[in-house]
Amino acid sequence: MANGEEDRDRGAKWRMSLTANLCIFHVLFLYRVEAQIRYSIPEELKTGSLVGNVAQDLGLDLRRLRSGRARIVTGENIQYTELNTDKGTLVVNERIDREQLCGDVTPCSFTFEILLEKPMELHPVTIEVLDVNDNAPTFQNRHLEFEISESAALGSRFVLESAEDTDVGQNGLQNYILTPTDSFVLKQHVNPDGSKYAEMVLQKPLDREAQPRLSLKLLAVDGGNPQKSGTVHIEVNILDVNDNAPVFNQSLYKATVIENAPKGTLVVTVNATDVDSGTNGKVAYYFSKSKAGIADLFDIDEATGRICVAKEIDFEKDKKIEFRVEAKDQGGLTDSSKVEIEVMDVNDNAPVINVMSFTSPVSEDSPPGTTIGIINVKDLDSGENGQVRCTIEGSVPFKIKSNVRNYYTLITDAALDRENLSECNITVIASDAGSPPLSTTKIFNLKLSDVNDNAPVFPQKFYSAWIAENNSPGISIITINARDPDENQNARVSFMLEECEIGGAPVSEYVSVNAESGVIHAVRSFDYEQIKLLDFTVKAQDGGSPPLSSNVTVKIMIQDQNDNPPQILYPVQTGGSLVAEMVPRSADVGYLVTKVVAVDVDSGQNAWLSYKLQKATDRALFEVGLQNGEIRTIRQVTDKDAVKQRLTVIVEDNGQPSRSATVIVNVAVADSFPEVLSEFADYTHDKEYNDNLTFYLVLALAVVSFLFITCLVVIISVKVYRWRQSRILYHSNLPVIPYYPPRYSDTLGTGTLPHVYNYEVCRTTDSRKSDCKFGRAGSQNVLIMDPSSTGTMQRIQSEKSILDEPDSPPEVSQLLQTYLFFILFFFFFLQ
Numbered sequence: 001m002a003n004g005e006e007d008r009d010r011g012a013k014w015r016m017s018l019t020a021n022l023c024i025f026h027v028l029f030l031y032r033v034e035a036q037i038r039y040s041i042p043e044e045l046k047t048g049s050l051v052g053n054v055a056q057d058l059g060l061d062l063r064r065l066r067s068g069r070a071r072i073v074t075g076e077n078i079q080y081t082e083l084n085t086d087k088g089t090l091v092v093n094e095r096i097d098r099e100q101l102c103g104d105v106t107p108c109s110f111t112f113e114i115l116l117e118k119p120m121e122l123h124p125v126t127i128e129v130l131d132v133n134d135n136a137p138t139f140q141n142r143h144l145e146f147e148i149s150e151s152a153a154l155g156s157r158f159v160l161e162s163a164e165d166t167d168v169g170q171n172g173l174q175n176y177i178l179t180p181t182d183s184f185v186l187k188q189h190v191n192p193d194g195s196k197y198a199e200m201v202l203q204k205p206l207d208r209e210a211q212p213r214l215s216l217k218l219l220a221v222d223g224g225n226p227q228k229s230g231t232v233h234i235e236v237n238i239l240d241v242n243d244n245a246p247v248f249n250q251s252l253y254k255a256t257v258i259e260n261a262p263k264g265t266l267v268v269t270v271n272a273t274d275v276d277s278g279t280n281g282k283v284a285y286y287f288s289k290s291k292a293g294i295a296d297l298f299d300i301d302e303a304t305g306r307i308c309v310a311k312e313i314d315f316e317k318d319k320k321i322e323f324r325v326e327a328k329d330q331g332g333l334t335d336s337s338k339v340e341i342e343v344m345d346v347n348d349n350a351p352v353i354n355v356m357s358f359t360s361p362v363s364e365d366s367p368p369g370t371t372i373g374i375i376n377v378k379d380l381d382s383g384e385n386g387q388v389r390c391t392i393e394g395s396v397p398f399k400i401k402s403n404v405r406n407y408y409t410l411i412t413d414a415a416l417d418r419e420n421l422s423e424c425n426i427t428v429i430a431s432d433a434g435s436p437p438l439s440t441t442k443i444f445n446l447k448l449s450d451v452n453d454n455a456p457v458f459p460q461k462f463y464s465a466w467i468a469e470n471n472s473p474g475i476s477i478i479t480i481n482a483r484d485p486d487e488n489q490n491a492r493v494s495f496m497l498e499e500c501e502i503g504g505a506p507v508s509e510y511v512s513v514n515a516e517s518g519v520i521h522a523v524r525s526f527d528y529e530q531i532k533l534l535d536f537t538v539k540a541q542d543g544g545s546p547p548l549s550s551n552v553t554v555k556i557m558i559q560d561q562n563d564n565p566p567q568i569l570y571p572v573q574t575g576g577s578l579v580a581e582m583v584p585r586s587a588d589v590g591y592l593v594t595k596v597v598a599v600d601v602d603s604g605q606n607a608w609l610s611y612k613l614q615k616a617t618d619r620a621l622f623e624v625g626l627q628n629g630e631i632r633t634i635r636q637v638t639d640k641d642a643v644k645q646r647l648t649v650i651v652e653d654n655g656q657p658s659r660s661a662t663v664i665v666n667v668a669v670a671d672s673f674p675e676v677l678s679e680f681a682d683y684t685h686d687k688e689y690n691d692n693l694t695f696y697l698v699l700a701l702a703v704v705s706f707l708f709i710t711c712l713v714v715i716i717s718v719k720v721y722r723w724r725q726s727r728i729l730y731h732s733n734l735p736v737i738p739y740y741p742p743r744y745s746d747t748l749g750t751g752t753l754p755h756v757y758n759y760e761v762c763r764t765t766d767s768r769k770s771d772c773k774f775g776r777a778g779s780q781n782v783l784i785m786d787p788s789s790t791g792t793m794q795r796i797q798s799e800k801s802i803l804d805e806p807d808s809p810p811e812v813s814q815l816l817q818t819y820l821f822f823i824l825f826f827f828f829f830l831q
Contacts, residue, residue, distance in 0.1 A: 172222055
């Protein structure tokens with residue numbers, strides 16, 4: 001413990017005298033590699049101890065360290081140093097034990113990189129660890145036993161166990177001291193690798209009878225300050241009479257073995273001979289204690305001297321193994337020989353991939369050559385087995401590039417498109433040049449962030465739909481859709497109508513489109529006869545910034561419905577004249593009487609018209625053409641046929657349901673006009689007179705009934721109201737204020753109904769008889785009769801107030817009498 005504290009104090013003093021060796025070299029790496037720094041520090045420094053001022057040595061500003069996110073990059077699990085970006089200093093982060101870090105390798109150092117971003121810079125840093133005398137020499141065994149014959153010749157040598165001191169240089173093992181030195185003296189030797197071992201040399205004959213056992217002490221000391229030492233006790237048992245020691249046939253044995261050789265593999269066979277006979281000449285082989293621990297990798301056959309592999313040998317740990325072999329006879333006499341075994345490297349270590357940095361996601365508009373990651377690849381093998389090559393598996397728009405040894409960058413090799421490749425697994429394969437080659441795979445999952453670079457796309461070039469006319473406003477006609485391959489807000493599509501006019505009116509007066517669903521609705525009811533086609537444009541626009549859009553044409557055809565009945569064009573139906581077709585009595589079968597002409601403003605089958613004979617005075621005489629509406633005779637006209645023939649023709653369309661119109665055709669079967677004149681004149685006047693009289697009587701009855709009921713209700717309402725007012729005034733002392741209902745006046749005592757009703761009756765002087773006027777048309781068989789003759793018109797105007805005074809007692813009875821009078825008058829005329 002005292003030695004350890006002294007070492008730490010001395011380490012602190014060394015830390016105060018720390019010097020930084022700066023070796024600057026320019027190497028192209030990624031974007032820029034500035035300099036390499038080398039520091040020397042003693043081992044076992046306390047955590048937080050200063051190593052060096054990185055910012056000052058690299059000539060960097062502290063703000064650059066912070067903005068560049070300066071950090072230490074190392075492929076090891078333990079990070080011995082830490083970068084303080086606030087001060088720009090490098091301090092100790094973990095305990096540094098040189099012996100644990102490097103073993104007996106000198107000089108001892110470890111390397112790492114300082115990585116800065118924006119722009120990316122890499123600065124290699126090498127830390128040399130100086131040895132501190134913190135380890136004392138140690139022996140593997142605390143006690144050693146020797147059996148030496150009393151006849152051992154003077155100068156006989158006995159190899160002692162070597163002490164191990166993990167320190168190096170002056171702090172390592174320097175000397176052995178043997179006490180006491182009465183019978184033996186110590187002789188020290190140095191191996192080619194610099195290690196030391198000692199031998200006991202007999203300088204005085206042994207006498208087992210005088211002293212059968214000797215106790216010695218071997219002390220191993222180093223050259224540190226303060227000096228440290230280790231001790232082993234040696235017990236020497238003196239044997240009786242064996243005066244010849246075994247002798248090896250070679251002082252040095254050399255052999256080679258491949259690493260990872262299986263257990264039991266023969267490496268080399270040593271041989272020693274003893275000229276003694278019997279048991280004294282029987283030789284046994286052992287590993288010397290001078291390299292304790294290393295020889296554990298092998299087994300030696302005591303009888304034959306065959307040395308075989310006992311443990312797995314790793315070239316990366318031991319490239320060359322040296323140890324000594326002893327040959328001992330039964331009398332205890334020994335000889336030793338050196339064995340050197342060279343280990344041959346085998347490609348047993350696959351490359352190791354360390355990720356320095358990786359960026360995900362990456363914008364899809366990143367230009368080719370954009371760096372997305374940095375990796376470091378190492379292979380512990382040597383020679384060709386340690387040569388590494390990195391490739392990217394598959395066809396992806398990325399490539400790998402090496403700028404500095406063992407460092408590679410992942411960069412984009414082509415333009416990126418998230419819509420075609422939204423996520424990509426980049427498989428990096430690192431393989432060495434061994435035989436067979438070993439490889440390591442590292443998969444990088446890269447995601448691409450979206451950019452609004454795609455406009456909405458309609459699946460169709462145009463949309464068309466049919467809608468029946470007379471539709472209900474608000475009905476959905478068709479649904480349009482558009483797809484935007486972008487994502488999130490960039491893929492949110494809204495629909496809107498492009499401004500245009502249809503029939504002189506904006507398109508928005510005809511249709512509307514739902515911005516979210518794309519459903520097109522009818523704004524109003526359509527009429528096929530007014531508009532047959534709606535042709536407009538719908539725009540789909542995404543939610544990106546700036547937004548992108550595309551248009552599509554929509555055509556909506558109005559489908560005709562059977563909503564219009566046929567219209568009769570001929571014969572013309574007039575209210576006051578009568579048209580008759582003349583058929584001579586000599587007409588043959590198929591004689592064309594006339595033709596009914598009708599049209600239907602609908603279209604298609606809704607406008608297909610058919611003609612049928614609905615009523616006829618004589619159905620056996622006439623027929624109507626189903627398609628053309630021609631009225632023809634179907635038999636020979638005879639003298640028995642009546643002069644007046646009345647035909648009712650119905651015209652129907654082909655719609656569902658069908659609509660129809662009727663027309664009355666009057667036919668006169670006669671050879672001259674005077675023959676049919678009296679018949680048609682009487683018929684026309686009688687019929688018109690009876691029809692008009694009935695209509696006016698019914699109308700008068702309805703009007704009188706309505707007026708009677710209205711007056712009765714008003715009178716009762718006024719009576720009740722005045723009665724209630726009188727009751728209120730009678731029970732109160734308030735002044736009486738006359739009240740008149742709205743829209744009624746009581747001026748000049750005319751009552752609440754001042755309106756005067758006028759009744760006009762118009763009659764001719766000779767209603768039963770009229771003059772006939774004959775006119776000639778283009779055809780000889782058309783007779784026009786006008787029964788309305790101009791006569792003397794008599795006008796009787798009767799004006800009477802329905803109610804004279806609301807308070808007159810006989811108003812109800814007068815109304816009843818008037819009503820009864822009109823009822824009797826109506827029934828009289830009906831009779």
